[in-house]
Amino acid sequence: MSEDKKPATNTLGLTKSDYKGGPSTMCKGCGHDRISEAIIQASYDLGLDATNILKMSGIGCSSKTPAYFLGNAMGLNSTHGRMPSFATGAHIANTSMTPIGVSGDGDSASIGMGQFVHILRRNPKMVYIIENNGVYGLTKGQFSATADRQSPSKRGAYPREESIDLCGLALELGATFVSRSFSGDKKQLVPLLKAALSFDGLSFIDVISPCVTFNNHEGSTKSYTHQKEMGVTFHDPYYVSPQDPIDIEYEQGELREVTLHDGSKLLLRKLEHDFDPTDRNASFDAIQRTRNKGEVLTGLIHIDVEARSMSSNSGLTDQPLSMLAQQELRPASGVLDRINDSFRI
Amino acid sequence: MSEDKKPATNTLGLTKSDYKGGPSTMCKGCGHDRISEAIIQASYDLGLDATNILKMSGIGCSSKTPAYFLGNAMGLNSTHGRMPSFATGAHIANTSMTPIGVSGDGDSASIGMGQFVHILRRNPKMVYIIENNGVYGLTKGQFSATADRQSPSKRGAYPREESIDLCGLALELGATFVSRSFSGDKKQLVPLLKAALSFDGLSFIDVISPCVTFNNHEGSTKSYTHQKEMGVTFHDPYYVSPQDPIDIEYEQGELREVTLHDGSKLLLRKLEHDFDPTDRNASFDAIQRTRNKGEVLTGLIHIDVEARSMSSNSGLTDQPLSMLAQQELRPASGVLDRINDSFRI
Amino acid sequence: MDPVINDFSIRIATANGTGSQTSNIVIQRALMKMGLAASSKNLFPSNIAGLPTWFQIRVSPGGWQTMASQWQVLLPLNPATIGRDLRESEPGTVVIENSAMKTADSEFEGLCRYSVPFDQLAREISDAKLRPRLKNLIYVGVVAQLFGIPIDAIRAALGSVFPGKETVIELNVNAAQIGFDFASENLKKQDRWKFEPADQIKHRILIEGNEATALGAIWGGVSVVAWYPITPASSLAEALEKHIGDCRDADPEGGKRFVVIQAEDELAAIGMALGAGWAGARSMTSTSGPGISLMGENLGFGYFAEIPTVVYDVQRVGPSTGLPTRTQQSDLLQVAFQSHGDTRFPFLLPANASEAFEFSCQSYDLADKYQTPVLFLSDLDLGMNTWISDPMPEPTGDMQRGKIATDEVIARLENWGRYRDVDGDGIPYRTIPGVTLHPDTAHLTRGSGHNEDAEYSESPEVYKNNLDRLSRKIDGMVVDLPAPVLTEGDAPLGVIAFGTTDLAMQEALESLDSKPAYLRIRAYPFHEEVEAFLAEHQQVLVIEQNQQGQMAQLLRMHLPQHADRIESATYYGGLPLTTQIVREAIEQQLGVETR
Amino acid sequence: MDPVINDFSIRIATANGTGSQTSNIVIQRALMKMGLAASSKNLFPSNIAGLPTWFQIRVSPGGWQTMASQWQVLLPLNPATIGRDLRESEPGTVVIENSAMKTADSEFEGLCRYSVPFDQLAREISDAKLRPRLKNLIYVGVVAQLFGIPIDAIRAALGSVFPGKETVIELNVNAAQIGFDFASENLKKQDRWKFEPADQIKHRILIEGNEATALGAIWGGVSVVAWYPITPASSLAEALEKHIGDCRDADPEGGKRFVVIQAEDELAAIGMALGAGWAGARSMTSTSGPGISLMGENLGFGYFAEIPTVVYDVQRVGPSTGLPTRTQQSDLLQVAFQSHGDTRFPFLLPANASEAFEFSCQSYDLADKYQTPVLFLSDLDLGMNTWISDPMPEPTGDMQRGKIATDEVIARLENWGRYRDVDGDGIPYRTIPGVTLHPDTAHLTRGSGHNEDAEYSESPEVYKNNLDRLSRKIDGMVVDLPAPVLTEGDAPLGVIAFGTTDLAMQEALESLDSKPAYLRIRAYPFHEEVEAFLAEHQQVLVIEQNQQGQMAQLLRMHLPQHADRIESATYYGGLPLTTQIVREAIEQQLGVETR
Numbered sequence A, B: 001m002s003e004d005k006k007p008a009t010n011t012l013g014l015t016k017s018d019y020k021g022g023p024s025t026m027c028k029g030c031g032h033d034r035i036s037e038a039i040i041q042a043s044y045d046l047g048l049d050a051t052n053i054l055k056m057s058g059i060g061c062s063s064k065t066p067a068y069f070l071g072n073a074m075g076l077n078s079t080h081g082r083m084p085s086f087a088t089g090a091h092i093a094n095t096s097m098t099p100i101g102v103s104g105d106g107d108s109a110s111i112g113m114g115q116f117v118h119i120l121r122r123n124p125k126m127v128y129i130i131e132n133n134g135v136y137g138l139t140k141g142q143f144s145a146t147a148d149r150q151s152p153s154k155r156g157a158y159p160r161e162e163s164i165d166l167c168g169l170a171l172e173l174g175a176t177f178v179s180r181s182f183s184g185d186k187k188q189l190v191p192l193l194k195a196a197l198s199f200d201g202l203s204f205i206d207v208i209s210p211c212v213t214f215n216n217h218e219g220s221t222k223s224y225t226h227q228k229e230m231g232v233t234f235h236d237p238y239y240v241s242p243q244d245p246i247d248i249e250y251e252q253g254e255l256r257e258v259t260l261h262d263g264s265k266l267l268l269r270k271l272e273h274d275f276d277p278t279d280r281n282a283s284f285d286a287i288q289r290t291r292n293k294g295e296v297l298t299g300l301i302h303i304d305v306e307a308r309s310m311s312s313n314s315g316l317t318d319q320p321l322s323m324l325a326q327q328e329l330r331p332a333s334g335v336l337d338r339i340n341d342s343f344r345i
Numbered sequence C, D: 001m002d003p004v005i006n007d008f009s010i011r012i013a014t015a016n017g018t019g020s021q022t023s024n025i026v027i028q029r030a031l032m033k034m035g036l037a038a039s040s041k042n043l044f045p046s047n048i049a050g051l052p053t054w055f056q057i058r059v060s061p062g063g064w065q066t067m068a069s070q071w072q073v074l075l076p077l078n079p080a081t082i083g084r085d086l087r088e089s090e091p092g093t094v095v096i097e098n099s100a101m102k103t104a105d106s107e108f109e110g111l112c113r114y115s116v117p118f119d120q121l122a123r124e125i126s127d128a129k130l131r132p133r134l135k136n137l138i139y140v141g142v143v144a145q146l147f148g149i150p151i152d153a154i155r156a157a158l159g160s161v162f163p164g165k166e167t168v169i170e171l172n173v174n175a176a177q178i179g180f181d182f183a184s185e186n187l188k189k190q191d192r193w194k195f196e197p198a199d200q201i202k203h204r205i206l207i208e209g210n211e212a213t214a215l216g217a218i219w220g221g222v223s224v225v226a227w228y229p230i231t232p233a234s235s236l237a238e239a240l241e242k243h244i245g246d247c248r249d250a251d252p253e254g255g256k257r258f259v260v261i262q263a264e265d266e267l268a269a270i271g272m273a274l275g276a277g278w279a280g281a282r283s284m285t286s287t288s289g290p291g292i293s294l295m296g297e298n299l300g301f302g303y304f305a306e307i308p309t310v311v312y313d314v315q316r317v318g319p320s321t322g323l324p325t326r327t328q329q330s331d332l333l334q335v336a337f338q339s340h341g342d343t344r345f346p347f348l349l350p351a352n353a354s355e356a357f358e359f360s361c362q363s364y365d366l367a368d369k370y371q372t373p374v375l376f377l378s379d380l381d382l383g384m385n386t387w388i389s390d391p392m393p394e395p396t397g398d399m400q401r402g403k404i405a406t407d408e409v410i411a412r413l414e415n416w417g418r419y420r421d422v423d424g425d426g427i428p429y430r431t432i433p434g435v436t437l438h439p440d441t442a443h444l445t446r447g448s449g450h451n452e453d454a455e456y457s458e459s460p461e462v463y464k465n466n467l468d469r470l471s472r473k474i475d476g477m478v479v480d481l482p483a484p485v486l487t488e489g490d491a492p493l494g495v496i497a498f499g500t501t502d503l504a505m506q507e508a509l510e511s512l513d514s515k516p517a518y519l520r521i522r523a524y525p526f527h528e529e530v531e532a533f534l535a536e537h538q539q540v541l542v543i544e545q546n547q548q549g550q551m552a553q554l555l556r557m558h559l560p561q562h563a564d565r566i567e568s569a570t571y572y573g574g575l576p577l578t579t580q581i582v583r584e585a586i587e588q589q590l591g592v593e594t595r
């Protein structure tokens, strides 16, 4: 009778579901799933050819998510904290491939800090997303280095150390694309991802992504679940309460107080629309200023449009190294004779 | 005939040579030796009891130097890049001991970056010195992560990556004592060391310390030797030219252009005497401003006098953990019965 | 059909994160309240919520805690695995199914089926918000009614799970009662399985291996703990942090006598542990495979610089990330020769929870006495399952802090040097900053070549002598390491096993007509008894939970004269070892031998 | 006193950083210009300037390049070591001393002493600023005059050291002439040592092992190099970077076909190498002991995820920092079982520079074909000393990239899966992003449990099958690994050695009356020939350069049926192995056997 409703397609003639991956195994309501969705949306919008993407990750709940988006892209789920080096190697082997690196705050800010710092310096063309929940999700709720100093963990202890501001750190290290968003802020995150995918260099996105299951306590700025129900505290370590994800929308320049499920508050400050992210001093100032006020700055904090990526700088041939043939790799016959001769005394 | 000239002594009745170590095996003129001398001087001036110091280091020329100062102090020359963790463990085992950690830019800014970042967050009471020459001395002249972007190495290649400003990084990470000096500027370095030794927290000192033997090329900002003599370039990789160390003296607020042996220039800007290092925003500004001008800021850049060290925060007993006796460590008899009971179903 | 009393297993299949684990524990504890040594195995996924998980409870007349290779009762409550769960069940297995799942009748063929409308029953829980947490208790009630667990035992079990929380307990009991009532009214007992009170537990306790290990460390005097989270080791450090404040008195001003540091990674954790060990504190770190691999370089430093510390490796399935929530004994070769160069690391192999306590406690004496990192190798099965265990034994004797270069020692020895072997046992007198105050003791500890006075040296002779002394020292440890345990047999076969394999070995031995002699190795390097055992048996079978037969390989290396008679039987699927696997391996070996 | 021609060694003791190394090389090369196979050993400290260093040059009729255990000529030019240098010299040794050192005459007793006022002679070098660099050439002149090296040979040698730098060459020749003239005028030849031209070198080249290894990598097609500096491996990556731009053509626009990345550490270096290998490039990293220890976790990932890459371990003296500038073969056990869990890594054992080239080149085919990290184990002796070597052999045959899941393969196999063993050899068809474009090839490579289709799995059977396939794959490599080299003998003994021990073995064999059979192992896992060799010999001696007899241990593990007959002889002082040590070990063994 009626015609079949065809799903919408993008410039490549692909539907949005062509950009999906396998079913997620995150906890229901986990912020990480929202980020996967944003990646799917941005890729669809851009008409991305997923076979030119390399999904790279470390270890953690966040690092599992590459299984849940861009099912047509190859991916590598490496070791804990080492995504940056694997991504660098994979990308340089074939610079026509853009890595989307997904990491966690434990993965990048604790064990992976060294590689995080050094990949920022190297600046390969890739998207580097940290799904930042201030906690080790997969190992069940220990603090990470981005945990707020004032947040008690599930067992009630306070982290004793200074929390790391990943965007401030990236900026200090000379990163050329520094941004932050919130997992449930599709309106901000999707465009940021699109910009990131188009940038010639490392685009860093710090995405605050609340962990439903751990970090769930009053006073936390990165969580949105609760353990108390009907005045009865269960303390059941084996029960993971399914939650609805938090979605938010707010305007540029606005300060948004996100009230989380447990009643705790997170102050997000979106950059003004006339903010000039190409001015590095202004970027420093903006971070510094909001930080002093206890706000978390979101948006494209810094971009250096003149920066060139490691790959652009490397003087490499256009043909991927991974595809060079024997005649391009092995010196012509005769060269070894010449070399041998040069070692004759 | 005349009375023996007795050497001067300090408050402990010790002479300066009581603070010396074994003979140095650095190259003649190496900046690192000047730093050892400054440590000896500061310790003598303070009347330090060296048996309360733990000399800690990693691997590198710089990391060898603890053998050359404070011969009465115990020391531990650990593995490459891991001094921070060894120092943390040693100090917490006995908080009445203050570590003087000596590291290199390779040791701390490359392989050791993760531990460097995290010890800054933890903030144990210790002095953390990076003898910064922009180069891997002991492995013969490869770039380190603090090499200037514009400096060609001995073989003429340029580092492709952004150079790390260790003080900027420390400040961003919330370090509570951030300072920089030059190995040959005794007048600045000795007082800084004295302040550092008295501070309750991690006192970070980035000391620019030219490598005589490598990094020796025109245009470098961290070297002071030369390969050309009489117009004849030897390129003799086996000859290490002995040099005089560079000593400088300049006033607060002054910009000092240090002309190095090879003709290259280093612009040092000493902080004004009225600079308020307790204002963290001012510290950020000062670093940022000088950096924009291509100057290297020296002096006590930041100090948070209210900060408390890891040890002060840890709620530890005053008695060193290393000295607790069995009766303080092993629960009284009876406790285990109670514990066993608690596991009875 | 005669009833079978107290001799069957219940397998419960659910998804993780649903809270079913609490219900499972309640069943186990309720049985214990009846005096039954109900053991449990938790087979959980590497995931937080939603993936398949199984819990298996076993009761047997012998009180065996080995995982049963078959279950007699199945609760296939996870739609994702029900097909497979049913297929893997033997004919006659009792199945308590959720009638809402609408599984084809054909799938239940040959099985003894009870259908329960769990979802419908759940609606009887009045509060909708609490329903998801409480509904699992319904199957507890059904099981209780069908197999003879009194509701009072359930209530008592809940009391031990939620101590003091009367409201919570009541809410849970009520939910269980729903299942209980449904079963009494609607299910007609068609099977022969039954629980009855007994006196199997006696003085024993229920404890996780990791918790016992952690308590052992406290009694061992650990004061600096540096760790990095990783399954299945996390609960060790977490249990330690939980208990140490209670067990160890603070000073009169309330100052703590320990510190627990969550390090940024395993490289830092071992660095801190070694730094603290060097400075004289008893220190430790705990991890699993990937962390052990990262510790290699620093462990080598500890070996060569001679620094005491204790490293716990709760083994999981490798290689790489492997199966992080499954059990294995596959880090032996890695640990024994960890780090480049000629190194060797002693390790301890606890087989049960009370040994976990004992060896853990003892490790600190060993590390101090021999001035070297000591490895403690348990596994996920021991570490993360609960065990009905002998009580943890109060350590006898005083702490041994080993040889320390006190002023008295230095005066006595004349020629003291940090690395000088004055007693002929390879063990020098060590320094502790702030304790050894004699000016001669100041030196720079290093991982590079050093002479007996701890001075830098590149001399070949100095180097060789030092390495030989180190080797002598490690070999000499056997006198203090836990000796192997011998069980005599009558069959012409000797069997060697270690760690958690012990339980399956013991049960297998009981069931075998012709019994091989059994040697349980408890430490490396090996005692002389191991050589003697090999010498006495024409054929030796090493049973272990890894692919390569790593213990067999270590034995072949160190006792080459017997290498040709060492056979290897391995299981490495990651599940707790069953008696059946062990028995078959032995029978096969005996068959080959006697044929 | 009859002259002895071309059969003695010269040992030169100086401090490092003084430029003496240049002079030493000039002597060696001058001898080569005379047609002599003058070999050299450089014994340098872990330091940049000022510590003791020795350089030993050997000429022998057989052209042996083994380090001589004694020297016939000594130049004790370092005041810090002169006493010991003299004491270690045998009676009759010729000593060329610096008369300014004022060593007591008694120290020279029994030695043949030539005194040279080096400092005074140095003043004849007119330019004071250049004097420190040139003055070492004076001893070159003295040696030349005393033992018969023509000044022209010195000049020619300098030409090869400073190619094209005529002024520099002249300045140096002039300085050498000062010494030469002094010797002719003042020293009366009292010894019998003499060089004479000969034709020992033939077609051979002079090359460092690391440089040959680097060239092998270029010919092997490496395109991604990630490394971190460490002695004695640095010169491998540095040589590679030096040569690759010249040897490998850029594209027509000048685009490079390789990249060399100095990583921030070894963890990152192996990560990059594996990332690149996974993405399809031929990749490598190079390091030494401490770096290998840090790579453990990622190597295990490479093993389990099946990623090709080549890892060079230029071994130095461990454990820990050990003696970083001394040689050893002590990483075997570490490398074979690196990483937690059941892993196994194949490794290659080159014995000389041309094999270094060959094996290095071949490693890339092996890694690609077997989809696994391949280890290349050389050592400081091979890597950092110069060797008179057969020319590097042009590789025969084409590069082998192994099985790749092209569209054609996928169509043909129907049931392709990333980890499915369709050919029965354990080797699956791998994917390369951008090359394997079939939609079915997209998957997530992981270090956690996975099935044949690369999907996440916690199934025990899937895990076991996968691990067994991996094991089969690694075992299967022997067909492509370099086979052992057998030298028949007549004594009732078989000797096994490998790597740089080969040279001393060969020289020892030549000198022995009764010759044992000699098997040189060139790779792990072992070929059948190794088993056969063990089976054929009642007694087998494994000679190696480490403390534990690590190769002997590997043999005992893998060939237990022969374990009881495997004896071990080890040297681990860190100096290059001498023939004497090997000969004595064999003689002792034969003595025991024949007595």
Ligand SMILES: Cc1ncc(C[n+]2csc(CCOP(=O)(O)OP(=O)(O)O)c2C)c(N)n1
Binding pocket: A059, A060, A061, A062, A063, A080, A103, A104, A105, A106, A107, A108, A131, A133, A135, A136, A137, A138, A139, A144, C228, C229, C230, C231, C266, C290, C291, C294
């Ligand atoms: C070497 C190593 N150490 C420890 C672990 C255990 N581990 C797995 S995930 C994880 C932390 C993950 O935290 P994060 O990166 O923040 O991810 P999240 O789960 O919070 O998304 C840890 C410590 C590991 N897999 N490997």
Ligand SMILES: Cc1ncc(C[n+]2csc(CCOP(=O)(O)OP(=O)(O)O)c2C)c(N)n1
Binding pocket: B059, B060, B061, B062, B063, B080, B103, B104, B105, B106, B107, B108, B131, B133, B135, B136, B137, B138, B139, B144, D228, D229, D230, D231, D266, D290, D291, D294
């Ligand atoms: C794990 C490891 N990797 C590499 C090395 C080799 N190594 C020794 S010192 C050094 C660099 C030292 O540089 P830096 O810290 O800047 O000290 P400097 O010599 O310049 O003072 C390196 C890479 C090592 N010892 N250990």
Ligand code: SF4
Binding pocket: A025, A026, A027, A029, A030, A031, A032, A061, A062, A133, A137, A138, A210, A211, A212, A213, A214, C048
């Ligand atoms: S544990 Fe936290 S981070 Fe992990 S899946 Fe659940 S909600 Fe997400």
Ligand code: SF4
Binding pocket: B025, B026, B027, B029, B030, B031, B032, B061, B062, B133, B137, B138, B210, B211, B212, B213, B214, D048, D049
């Ligand atoms: S190499 Fe450089 S850093 Fe090392 S001792 Fe010499 S001058 Fe100093």
Ligand SMILES: [Mg+2]
Binding pocket: A060, A104, A105, A106, A131, A132, A133, A134, A135, A136, A137, A144
């Ligand atoms: Mg996290």
Ligand SMILES: [Mg+2]
Binding pocket: B060, B104, B105, B106, B131, B132, B133, B134, B135, B136, B137, B144
């Ligand atoms: Mg340096």
